[in-house]
Amino acid sequence: MEASPAELMEDEKTSQYAPSKELRESPRFQFTSAVMFENYLSGDYHAGRMTNYSRTGMCFETSQSPSVGTEIFIGIDKSPYSSAYDVFRAKVVWHQELSLEKSSYPYAVGVKYC
Numbered sequence: 150m151e152a153s154p155a156e157l158m159e160d161e162k163t164s165q166y167a168p169s170k171e172l173r174e175s176p177r178f179q180f181t182s183a184v185m186f187e188n189y190l191s192g193d194y195h196a197g198r199m200t201n202y203s204r205t206g207m208c209f210e211t212s213q214s215p216s217v218g219t220e221i222f223i224g225i226d227k228s229p230y231s232s233a234y235d236v237f238r239a240k241v242v243w244h245q246e247l248s249l250e251k252s253s254y255p256y257a258v259g260v261k262y263c
Contacts, residue, residue, distance in 0.1 A: 174203075174204075174205050175203045175204040175205050176203060177201045177202060177203040177208075178201060178202060178203065178229070179200070179201050180199060180200075180201060180202050180229045181198060181199060181200060182198070182199045182225055182226050182227045182228065182229070183196070183197075183198060183199075183225075183226040183227070184196070184197045184198065184199050184209050184211075184223055184224060184225050184226065185197070185223070185224045185226075186209075186211070186215075186221045186222065186223045186224070187221060187222045187224075188215060188219060188221055189219070189220040189221055189222060189238070190219075190220070193213075195211055195212065195213040196211065196212070197209045197210055197211030197212075197254065197258075198210050198211075198254065199225060200257070202229055202230075205261055205262055206239065206242070206259065206260050206261040206262055207223070207239075207259075207260055208257060208258065208259050208260075209223070209257070209258055209260075210247065210252050210253075210254035210256065210257050210258075211254050211256050211258060212254055212255060212256070213256070214244045214246075214255075214256035214258055215241045215244070215258065216241065216244075217241050217242065217243060217244065218240065218241060219240070219241045220238065220239070220240050220241075220263065221238075221239055221240075221241065221260065222236055222237070222238055222239075223236065223237050223238075223239055223260065224236045225237070237262050238262070238263040239260035239261060239262050239263055240260060240261055240263055241258055241259070241260055242259050242260060242261050243258075243259040244256055244257065244258045244259070245257050
C-alpha cells in the first residue's frame, strides 16, 4: 500500500515520518543503523541511516531520494534481522523532505521489501 507525501505527517516524539492513516501490514520498530542503497537500474550508490523497520519494509534517511516506484538494493551495516550484514531488494513507496534542523539528511524514504 502506498501513502502519498500529502498523507504523511511528523511524529514529534520520534522525528519519524509515517502515513497519517496506518497502512502497514506489520508493526514497525525503532532502530538506527548505517545503510547503503543502490538504484537497481542506474547502479548509483548512496549512503543513509535506517530509522525504523518492520517485517515488510523500513524507513531510512538519505541525501538522495529515489522516486516512488523505484526498485533499490539496500545494504544494512548492523542489521536488526540478523547478526550479519544484510542486503534486501525493495521498492520505494513514499519519500518526503526533512528539515535539516531535525536530521542530518534532507530526505526520509519508505520502502517495502520485494
